[in-house]
Amino acid sequence: MSDVVSDLPTDALCEFQVRPTPEDPRLSVTVPGIDHEGRQVQTAVVTERPLTLFLNAREIVTMMTIGDHPDLLAVGYLLNQNMLHHDDEITGIEYAEDIDTIVVRTRRETDYEEKLKKKVQTSGCAQGTVFGDLMEAFETIELAPGARIQTSWLYRLTRKINTEPSLYLKAGAIHGCVLCQQDRPLVYMEDVGRHNAVDKIAGYMFLNGIAPDDKIFYTTGRLTSEMVIKTVKMRIPILVSRSGFTAWGVDLAQKANLTLIGRARGKRFVALAGTDRIVFDADLGAVAEEDRRHARKSGSGDE
Secondary structure: OOOOOOOOOHHHOOOOOEOOOOOOOOOEEEEEEEOOOOOEEEEEEEOOEEEEEEEOOEEEEEEEEOOOOHHHHHHHHHHHOOOOOOOOOEEEEEEEHHHOEEEEEEOOOOOOHHHHOOEEEOOOOOOOEEEOOHHHHHOOOOOOOOOOEEHHHHHHHHHHHHHOOOHHHHHOOOEEEEEEEOOEEEEEEEEOOHHHHHHHHHHHHHHHOOOOOOOEEEEOOOEOHHHHHHHHHOOOOEEEEOOOEOHHHHHHHHHHOOEEEEEEEOOEEEEEEOHHHEEOOOOHHHHHHHHHHHHHHHOOOOO
């Protein structure tokens, strides 16, 4: 089971408190092949392994994951599926790596047999699912109206995240999600499915008592209905992606007053919901010059 720092105050979180570990040999393997010119190459590819989750005595789901932070993934999944409540007491988390199984035990008795019959597959890759009654909880949540995101924070965040060593940069075929505060990336998780990366962050926040009201959530994936629902359920008021939107994702964000920012690359972005939280304080000329300096340093014109 991965290490979790308990009862860590929000203001004690340093930049990249949790960061990707691309050199972890469990997370990728090297496979021989040939390139477009027929030359022999060695390519890093990410691993996938099953993880079967039990809540007390009930088997809930088998997920495909890269295998890091199984405890955070399990807790976050249960939270985001409305099977674990924010006032629940977890009495134990037992991870058996040899049989790819994790058990979350709670003091409250649980029985979700009927709920498990109402699964709906979502657009998330790697078999993401939500349940039929999630919208009931979604519609009762009020996000912090006083939360703000300054454009200067946004530009610094995207640069820091995009240049941080990651499994994505090493092997691709993976999604990343980052919990942020102002211009500081705090917790950076990756997985083969973006919903897994979201759930790991939800689990980390729950187990460490991290308040959501002043946080920003960044994802590399599309801004779909699933991403919006999970961000709202975590009570994070601002969601940012370098990718685009789906119509239902935008509609749900507008209903929940979630600030939804997509296509965030360099000095460009588009916001389609919750735009009153955005403070336009950045000097775009200075941002463009910083991007040029970064491109010259990295040898690439595409951040």
